[in-house]
Amino acid sequence: MIRLTAITRTFHMGDQAVYALNDINLHIASGEYVSIMGPSGSGKSTLLNIIGLLDKPDGGSYEMDNRLITDLSETEQAQIRREKIGFVFQSFHLVPRLTAAENIELPLILSGMPSAQRQSLVNDALQAFELKERAHHRPAELSGGQRQRVAIARATIMHPSVILADEPTGNLDHQIGAEVMLLLENLHHTGTTLIVVTHDRELGLRAHRQIGMRDGKILTDQTDDAH
Amino acid sequence: MTLTDTLQTSFKTVVSYRVRSLLIILAMALGVAAVVVLTALGDGARNYVINQFSSIGTNLLVVLPGRAETSGSFLGAVLGQTPRDLTLKDAQLLGRLPQVRRYAPLNVGAAELSAANRLREVTVLGSTANLIPIRHMKLAQGSFLAHGTERNAQIVLGAKIANEFFPRSQAIGQRVRLGDNRFLVSGVLASQGESMGFNTDEIVIIPIDYAQALFNTTSLFRILIEAKSHSEIESAKQAILATMRQSHDGEDDTTVITQDAILATFDRVLQALTLAVAGIAAISLIVAGILVMNVMLVSVNQRTAEIGLLKAIGATSTDIRRLFFAEAVWLSLAGAILGFLLGQFGSLMLRLAYPQLPAWAPAWASIAGILVALITGILASLLPASQAARLDAVKALGKK
Incomplete structure (x- = not known):
């Protein structure tokens, strides 16, 4: 469960303060599939960064699973990112010098898991995301779809309760994008909360709940009754 | 992140940036090699001189006419006298002293x-x-x-x-x-x-x-x-001076030089020389340290997005700092070991080129060279590591 109350985030451009988020109140229940849509500069990525504990709000409070996490230490927030949150980025953000398997293994290394256990989990993930044949290839040797699958495998290897996807199909063609969305939606079907930030209205409408943003404010928040 | 994983991950990074890593290692290695070779040269010269002195005798004292020390009052000088010559009779007198094994x-x-x-x-x-x-x-x-x-x-x-x-x-x-x-x-x-x-x-x-x-x-x-023995050199010197004073009517007009005193003087001079050259060589290690800092700062800049990603997937600032720190340790360690080997090779070449010169680097110089390389490399990594750890995750992820 994610609960944001009166969240504000201001950036300063010279002497001028720009509200990236202005008094955001949002509650996302566990297992929800939410899309956040809006034009560039609407604050949707900033909202995702705050939910993902990559950014700190200037005001307001943030609770996750009934725990106030706004004022946690950097180390505690890193632990939450490691254990409860998985990120999927538009530009994949794979480490170029590491192989697919090594990229997937990174969160497990950070968690301090023993090597043998890591290898077993990485093999399972490679199997699950049909990357077994590409395990020892570097990102430059992978297609866009394969790269995003590696990124999703990395995001889910720790079995997080929340997946945050920022324009996950932005660098992929339509068909590969659809395949990637299916992968993410499959994760949602296993009970993972899925929050997708997108420009793409068609993609956004796949979510059960669509949040519309403009100028740092939530304008619309619709739940699709069909789901 | 465990220490083993930190070391393994940073080792992989060092290996993956081959050219950059090799340049840093080479800079470090040349610094350490310079310390090893130059101290081998200095210490070799010192040992060469000691060997030369040792070859002229053991427990040796040399008696020569004249006084080698400044005196406040020398009545003889006022009266226009010069120091008395040494004679065979003097030599025979000295030969009878209990501390003397033999004389010539x-x-x-x-x-x-x-x-x-x-x-x-x-x-x-x-x-x-x-x-x-x-x-x-x-x-x-x-x-x-x-x-x-x-x-x-x-x-x-x-x-x-x-x-x-x-x-x-x-x-x-x-x-x-x-x-x-x-x-x-x-x-x-x-x-x-x-x-x-x-x-x-x-x-x-x-x-x-x-x-x-x-x-x-x-x-x-x-x-x-x-x-008769090394321990009797000083008492023999005093006895010789006393005997000569008595023989020369109470005048202190004889000088006794001991082999030890000459050796000690040369030893001090050459040791100072060895330290000086080691110090000069150590400067190159500091230069190498600055190179490490420079290259690592560039590396932080190049790997900003990677650092952002690591933060996004749960790395703490401490993890990031340790990763960069461990990279510096690997680079410095490799540089130090390679430098030590190069230095030993250089010393061997010196010994082969000049067989009479025992150009062996003293243990302290090798250890100091390696330690200075490690410490310099580690100190040089502090600023880049701290800079990497302080990076804002959102901004870092946004960097291409």
């Missing part, structure tokens, strides 16, 4: 040596049979002032002199002319080469009485004394 009075001069239609100028040492053992000389053939022949006009030739005058025949038993006197060759010195700038292969040794007659003098150039 010494006169040195030059004279013309002729034999077998050959002629050359030679350095002549006049002494007694004790000169040979005191000065660690060795006779290849014959003897010098053997028992029963003490009064004979005999001469010992240096190896080169013997070879020059009697290339095809036995030198022993031959007659030679030195100055106006005829001598019978009783021995030939073994070739020992140059020692303290004094080539024993090109000298001749004759009995002290004949030398004093040859050079028309009753005084001695030096008295060489060998103390």
Whole structure:
């Protein structure tokens, strides 16, 4: 469960303060599939960064699973990112010098898991995301779809309760994008909360709940009754 | 993140940036190698000098006329007196001291040596049979002032002199002319080469009485004394000074130089020289450290997105700092080890090129070189590591 109350985030451009988020109140229940849509500069990525504990709000409070996490230490927030949150980025953000398997293994290394256990989990993930044949290839040797699958495998290897996807199909063609969305939606079907930030209205409408943003404010928040 | 994982991950990073890593390692290695080679050179020179001094005798004291220290009042000087010469009587007095194992009075001069239609100028040492053992000389053939022949006009030739005058025949038993006197060759010195700038292969040794007659003098150039043991050198020195004072009517007009004192002086000078060159070489390590810092700062800039990603997937600032820190440790360690090996190789080359120079790097220099490289590398990584750890995750992820 994610609960944001009166969240504000201001950036300063010279002497001028720009509200990236202005008094955001949002509650996302566990297992929800939410899309956040809006034009560039609407604050949707900033909202995702705050939910993902990559950014700190200037005001307001943030609770996750009934725990106030706004004022946690950097180390505690890193632990939450490691254990409860998985990120999927538009530009994949794979480490170029590491192989697919090594990229997937990174969160497990950070968690301090023993090597043998890591290898077993990485093999399972490679199997699950049909990357077994590409395990020892570097990102430059992978297609866009394969790269995003590696990124999703990395995001889910720790079995997080929340997946945050920022324009996950932005660098992929339509068909590969659809395949990637299916992968993410499959994760949602296993009970993972899925929050997708997108420009793409068609993609956004796949979510059960669509949040519309403009100028740092939530304008619309619709739940699709069909789901 | 465990320590093992930190070390493994950073090792992979070092290996993956081959050219960059090799350049840093090379810079570090050259610094360490410079320390090792230069200290090997300095220490080699020091040991060379010590060996040279040791080769001229053991527990040696040299008595020479005149005072080597400044005195407040010397009545003799006021009266126009000069220091008294050393005489054979003085040498005999010193030989009776309980701390003295043996003594050799010494006169040195030059004279013309002729034999077998050959002629050359030679350095002549006049002494007694004790000169040979005191000065660690060795006779290849014959003897010098053997028992029963003490009064004979005999001469010992240096190896080169013997070879020059009697290339095809036995030198022993031959007659030679030195100055106006005829001598019978009783021995030939073994070739020992140059020692303290004094080539024993090109000298001749004759009995002290004949030398004093040859050079028309009753005084001695030096008295060489060998103390019974190393621990008795100082007491022997005091006893010699006391005996000479008594012999010279209460005047302190004799100087005693101990081998230890000369050695200690050279040792201090050459040790200071070794330290100085090590210090100069260490500067190159600091330069290498600055290079490490520079390259790592560039690396942080190049890997900003990667650092952002690591933060996004749960790395703490401490994890990031440790990763960069561990990279510096690997680079410095590799540089230090390679430098040590290069330094040892350089020292070996020096020893092969100059066999008489024992160019072995002292252990302290090798350890110090390696430690300075490690510390410099680690210190140089602090700023880049801290910069990486402080990066804002959102901004870092946004960087292409």
